[in-house]
Amino acid sequence: MRRALLSLAMLGLLACAAASGFMKGDTSSIVSGVAESTTTVVGLTQDLSKCDQIGAAEVTFDEERTIGGAVALNWVQQGGGLLVDVSTADGAALASPRTLGIKDTPRNRLHKYLNVVGKNLASRSTRPTLQWTFGVLDTEVVNAVSAPGGYVFVTRGLLKRVSNEAALAGVLSHEIAHVTRKDAFAIYQKTKVDQCKSLAYAKAGQKEGTAVLRAYSPGFINQAYAALQAFSGGALDLNSAANSALLTLFSDEFVHRYLEGGYARDQEIQADATGLEITVASGYSPRGFMDLIGGLPPGQNFFAHHPPPSDRVASMKLLLGKTRMASTTASGPASPFSPFSQDVTQLPLLPLHDELAAAR
Amino acid sequence: MRKSLGLLALVLGAGAAWALTPGDRVYVRGRDVAVLQSTATNAATLVKLQPGEAVVWRGADKKKPTWHRVETGGKSGFVYFANLSSTPPASELLTSPAGAKKVDAQAFASSGAAGKALTEGAIRYGNQDEKNKGELRPTMKESVRQTQTLEAIAAQRTDAEIAAQADRVTGEQR
Numbered sequence: 001m002r003r004a005l006l007s008l009a010m011l012g013l014l015a016c017a018a019a020s021g022f023m024k025g026d027t028s029s030i031v032s033g034v035a036e037s038t039t040t041v042v043g044l045t046q047d048l049s050k051c052d053q054i055g056a057a058e059v060t061f062d063e064e065r066t067i068g069g070a071v072a073l074n075w076v077q078q079g080g081g082l083l084v085d086v087s088t089a090d091g092a093a094l095a096s097p098r099t100l101g102i103k104d105t106p107r108n109r110l111h112k113y114l115n116v117v118g119k120n121l122a123s124r125s126t127r128p129t130l131q132w133t134f135g136v137l138d139t140e141v142v143n144a145v146s147a148p149g150g151y152v153f154v155t156r157g158l159l160k161r162v163s164n165e166a167a168l169a170g171v172l173s174h175e176i177a178h179v180t181r182k183d184a185f186a187i188y189q190k191t192k193v194d195q196c197k198s199l200a201y202a203k204a205g206q207k208e209g210t211a212v213l214r215a216y217s218p219g220f221i222n223q224a225y226a227a228l229q230a231f232s233g234g235a236l237d238l239n240s241a242a243n244s245a246l247l248t249l250f251s252d253e254f255v256h257r258y259l260e261g262g263y264a265r266d267q268e269i270q271a272d273a274t275g276l277e278i279t280v281a282s283g284y285s286p287r288g289f290m291d292l293i294g295g296l297p298p299g300q301n302f303f304a305h306h307p308p309p310s311d312r313v314a315s316m317k318l319l320l321g322k323t324r325m326a327s328t329t330a331s332g333p334a335s336p337f338s339p340f341s342q343d344v345t346q347l348p349l350l351p352l353h354d355e356l357a358a359a360r
Numbered sequence: 361m362r363k364s365l366g367l368l369a370l371v372l373g374a375g376a377a378w379a380l381t382p383g384d385r386v387y388v389r390g391r392d393v394a395v396l397q398s399t400a401t402n403a404a405t406l407v408k409l410q411p412g413e414a415v416v417w418r419g420a421d422k423k424k425p426t427w428h429r430v431e432t433g434g435k436s437g438f439v440y441f442a443n444l445s446s447t448p449p450a451s452e453l454l455t456s457p458a459g460a461k462k463v464d465a466q467a468f469a470s471s472g473a474a475g476k477a478l479t480e481g482a483i484r485y486g487n488q489d490e491k492n493k494g495e496l497r498p499t500m501k502e503s504v505r506q507t508q509t510l511e512a513i514a515a516q517r518t519d520a521e522i523a524a525q526a527d528r529v530t531g532e533q534r
Contacts, residue, residue: 058453058460059453060453060454060455060460061452061453061454061455061468061473062454062455062473062479063455065473065476065479065482066479066481066482068482069478069479069481069482069483069485069507070481070482070485070486072478072482072507073478073482073485073486073500073503073504073507076498076503076506076507077496077498077499077500077503080497080498081497081498081502081503081506082503082506082507082509082510084506084509084510084513085509086502086505086506086509087505087508087509087512094505094508094509094512095477095478095483095508097477097508097511097512097514097515097516098475098512098515098516100508100509100512100516102509102512102513102516108509108513111510111513111514112513112517115513115514115517116517116521116522116525117525119391119514119517119522120390120391120522120525120526120529123389123390123391123411123522123526124389124390124411124442124443125389126447126449126450127449127450127452127465128389128390128391128411128412128449128465129411129412129449129465129466129468129469129474130474131474131475131476131477131511131514131515132514133510133511133514134514135507135510165529180450220490234459234460235455235459235460237455238481239479239480239481240481241480241481241484243481244481244484244485244488247481247482247484247485248485248488251485280442281389281390281442281443282390282442282526282529282530283442283526283529283530284529335380335446336380336420336428336441336446337386337428337441337442337444337445337446339442341441342426342441342442348529350528350529
């Protein structure tokens with residue numbers, strides 16, 4: 001926990017506060033009362049317009065995977081590292097995941113099991129063909145978190161609370177749902193625009209920008225600004241070396257904002273619903289996840305940003321009851337494939353594999 | 361109670377009404393989903409389908425309504441209902457020289473983009489000196505190596521392993 005708090009504090013220093021309150025979306029307002037040359041004002045207006053273009057463009061998968069990878073690295077570091085025995089291969093071999101040699105150790109076998117469970121669940125999601133990756137973070141904090149592009153992490157502390165595979169499946173499915181629903185995009189898109197505008201203000205010498213980006217060096221800001229200048233519309237290629245400073249600006253602030261506020265309450269409730277559907281469609285009893293959530297103290301660790309456990313369990317019970325009823329009444333035609341249309345009380349909890357039990 | 365109803369409205373808000381008729385196109389969810397010759401537990405597998413594949417729906421079996429008859433590739437057989445979906449998987453937006461292009465899940469799976477591990481941009485992000493100056497452990501560089509190892513473990517899971525897991529979980533229903 002101390003590590004998590006320390007990490008959060010460090011991120012605050014690095015990424016600075018969100019710029020709410022002084023980010024100007026209306027580009028016409030910036031010129032009033034400011035003693036600047038016309039050239040600067042025109043340049044700033046153009047830059048701010050580019051920021052709006054960047055924010056308006058739909059996020060491509062390539063962008064999602066790159067920002068997701070950067071965010072995932074933050075979760076790994078913040079979470080005390082992964083419970084894996086790393087490969088000693090060189091960089092080229094590491095970049096070829098399908099052929100990289102993996103040590104046969106208990107920790108790696110744990111991850112093999114976790115990924116089989118997770119990939120089976122993900123194959124029943126609306127994004128079955130992503131390169132899904134499931135990992136265990138080496139921390140006692142009770143936590144689960146995802147990153148765009150298909151990264152899902154659970155903590156060792158959470159695994160200690162999981163007593164059957166259905167509960168584990170519920171947790172993984174909830175995080176899968178955040179990825180398939182692209183819940184992070186709401187935070188990310190706003191982050192992009194705000195950071196971009198901070199950059200434009202900073203280059204124009206306005207404190208709105210310099211204050212927000214004070215943790216970054218002038219050289220870094222110049223590099224990021226050059227990338228902004230080069231942007232000519234369309235998809236933003238964050239994977240290119242020329243845009244690496246922008247990737248850092250966006251990733252750092254995304255992580256900061258997520259740790260500060262998490263997802264919206266309705267996003268969490270929806271992720272519970274979608275996750276429950278994936279869990280049940282895969283053949284697990286929903287009871288495992290509901291019992292796990294119901295047993296959590298309100299506001300503990302990662303779950304501090306979630307609705308109270310009692311509300312979450314209540315909404316899931318309502319969902320189960322209502323959808324089952326809908327399949328047998330005239331209130332509307334239910335999908336013949338709804339996994340809730342069967343008697344879910346008959347579905348199994350399934351014991352955990354030895355690999356996971358040993359890791360706890 | 362009002363609060364509970366609000367939650368229910370939230371979870372069902374995106375719900376849609378389905379009115380399927382025999383002959384409609386439906387989609388597979390799950391990996392290596394078996395199309396069986398009959399609804400019997402030991403029935404022969406006619407073909408195995410992958411996520412997002414479209415099949416023609418003919419309706420639920422009268423005796424075993426959790427099994428639905430479908431047609432695919434000139435074959436007719438039965439699929440467990442939870443392995444079907446009324447809606448196709450989400451499309452993905454890929455970058456191409458001509459601009460961003462939406463592709464369906466099948467095209468995405470065969471595009472190469474689907475198999476992407478940690479991107480060069482993300483690796484560069486984790487390896488930059490500024491990210492590796494603090495005392496936090498693991499370092500970002502170590503986090504990159506750990507994540508790449510994890511991605512290899514994930515990428516090397518085979519369709520057969522995942523299908524076996526699916527059978528293990530759902531076996532009791534059949």
